[in-house]
Amino acid sequence: MLRKVLQRITQVIKSVKMTDISPSSAAVQQDDKGNKRPLVEELSDQHKKQKTESGEQPKKLxxxxxxxxxxxxxxxxxxxxxxxxxxxIENEILQAxxxxxxxxxxxxxVPQKMSFQRACRTDKGVSAAQNLLSLKVIIDIENLLEKINSHLPEQIRVFGYRRTTGGFDCKNYCDNRTYMYICPTYAFAPLENIVTDEYRMTDDVVEHVNKMLARFVGTHRxxxxxSKIDAKEARAKRYIISFTCGKPFIRDGCEFCVITVRGQSFMLHHIRKMIGITIAIVRGNCGEDVIDKSWKPExxxxxxxxxxxxxxxxxHYDNYNKKYGTDGIHAPLDWVEEQDAITKFKxxxxxxDIMKTEKDEKIMMEWLxxxxxxxxxxxxxxxxRDSRFDKKRFLDKCKRDTDIVITPETGFNFKSKRSNFDNSENTKANEDNSDGHSESEVKIKSETIEDNSDKHLDSEVEMKSK
Known part of the structure; x- marks a missing residue:
């Protein structure tokens, strides 16, 4: 009996609630198919403002x-x-x-929020003719490239972009990378020569350089x-695909050559050290056996x-282009349309800039x-000597141990207390003098030495013979 009374009371309450709802509200609550919709009163003020005159919300980019x-x-x-x-560089691009x-x-x-990644990391002062970034951005903007470049300095350019797969990562998808090293050919001049801009590289020297560069091709440790990588570590093993020196060319009276290396990946100072030992071997500072020693754990x-x-x-993205570049949805990452702009920028x-800086400042000449x-x-x-403290000590030692320096305008060669030879045609070695400085007065005027591996030591040494 009590159960029937409670059921009756419940039915009465429900009927009273239904009569309280206005006809207009009921109409809003149901559409033509009888499905329930939210009341107009429940819409927020912000939602109302976003509605256009036609009743549609603006499209989200x-x-x-x-x-x-x-x-x-x-x-x-x-x-x-x-x-x-x-x-x-990335600071400039992100702000643009x-x-x-x-x-x-x-x-x-916080670039991680847009899946930001770079294909190749370049160190201080190193340039890039082409580098790739992968990220999520809004691209439905008219004249997008022109607007981005208008907010960038002239030495940084965005050449183009391509839609990619959602999981694309420009670093992990990169098959290999190509670097170039623009080198003045006098870097390969024999030790007995006085180094000047007048030096010209012969075909035999080019062949010798290519022979030494070929020693690095393949997989090695x-x-x-x-720096700071042990021979036992897996990351010490790298694969070099090709390493060649091109034909020399003359620019503003100085001869240059372009050394091109393509590899799966490179470590800090990796390319510069391979080129450094190649120069030393070709010049005659050491023998080819140094390369053999370098593969050993020590x-x-x-x-x-x-x-x-x-x-x-x-x-390079050969595998990505092969898998996705021909699917009809994604464009290959070959950048054919942008090549004219890339060549002009390079x-x-x-x-x-590289060749002008070398000609004016003689960075390579001083490093020799x-x-x-x-x-x-x-x-x-x-x-x-890759540590900062040791590098400064090493450069100071070079200054102390060097007896003769002829300024770059007339060429130069060196006489060192450690060496058993004197390359100068005008100065004879004093074999009986172990001091090395007892018969000379050396004045050294040095500017501040910046602790930067990419910059050279700016110093001038004058010799006054008694």
Whole structure:
């Protein structure tokens, strides 16, 4: 009996609630198919404002995963990688994307939110003719490339972009990378020659250089060509696909050659050390056996060529292009349409700057004088000259041990207390004098030595013979 009373009361309450709802509200609650919809009163004020006159909401711009092709001259920048403490290439690009409204500021502050990645990391002062970034951005913007480049300095350019697969990562999908090193040919001049811009590289020297570069092709343990990596570590093993020296050419009275290396990946200072030991062998500072020693677990003293001539040419995506570039949905990452702009940028902002800087500042010429101070043999880990403290001590030692320096305008060669030869045609070696400085007065005027592996030691040494 009690149950029937409760059921009756419940039915009465339900009927009263139904009569309280207005006809207009009931109409809003149901559509033509009888499905329930939210009441108009429950819509927020913000939602009402977004509705247009036609009753439709504005279309939200979607972020798309893209591969963005960039090029830059690295002079004046502390590498490409994002660093809030110093000026870098990626800092400039991300702020340009914010100003173009491709990304919000919070994504520039935390790039991981947009799956940001770079194909190749370049160090301080190193340029790139082509490098790739992968990220999620809004691309439904008119004249997008022009707007991005308008917010970038002239030495940094965005050449183009391509829609990619959602899981594309420009670093992990990269098959291999090509670097170029623009080198003055007098770097390969024999030790008995006075080094000047007038030196011209013969076909025999080019052949000798290519023979030495070929020694690095294949899979090897390159622990002696980088810093703080042991021979037993897996990351010490790298694969070099090709390593060649092109025919020399003359620019503004100075002869240059382009050394091209293509490899799966490279470590810090890797390319510069391979080129450094090649120069030392061709010049006659050491023998070919140094390369054989460098494959052994022990630490070997390998010179590091100046970073001035190093340039990233391009990353390669052969497997990605083969798998996705022909599916009819995604374009291949070959950048054929952008080649004219890339070539023009390389010539105006990278190659010409490298060659002009070398001709004006003689960076390579001064570096050649330090080769005779290297051991080219097994050394203790404590003597690793890649550390900042040891590098400064090493440069100071070069200054102390060098007896003769002829200024670059007239060429130069060196007489060292450690060497058993004197390359100068006008000065005879004093074999009876172990002091080396007892019959000479040396005045050294040095500017501040910047602790930077990519910059040269700016010094002038004057000789006054008694």
């Amino acid at each position: 979607q972020k798309r995963k893209i591969a963005m092709l960039i090029g830059y001259n690295g002079k004046g920048y502390h590498g490409i990688q994002i660093n809030k403490e110093v000026n870098t 994307l914010v100003k173009t409204q491709c990304i919000p500021q919070e994504h520039a502050d 390159f622990h002696n060509y980088t 630490r070997v003293d390998i010179p590091k060529a100046p970073g001035q001539g190093l340039c990233l040419e391009q990353p 010539e105006e902002y990278i190659y010409s 004088g330090t080769l005779q101070h290297h051991a080219f043999d097994f050394v203790n880990d404590k003597d690793d």
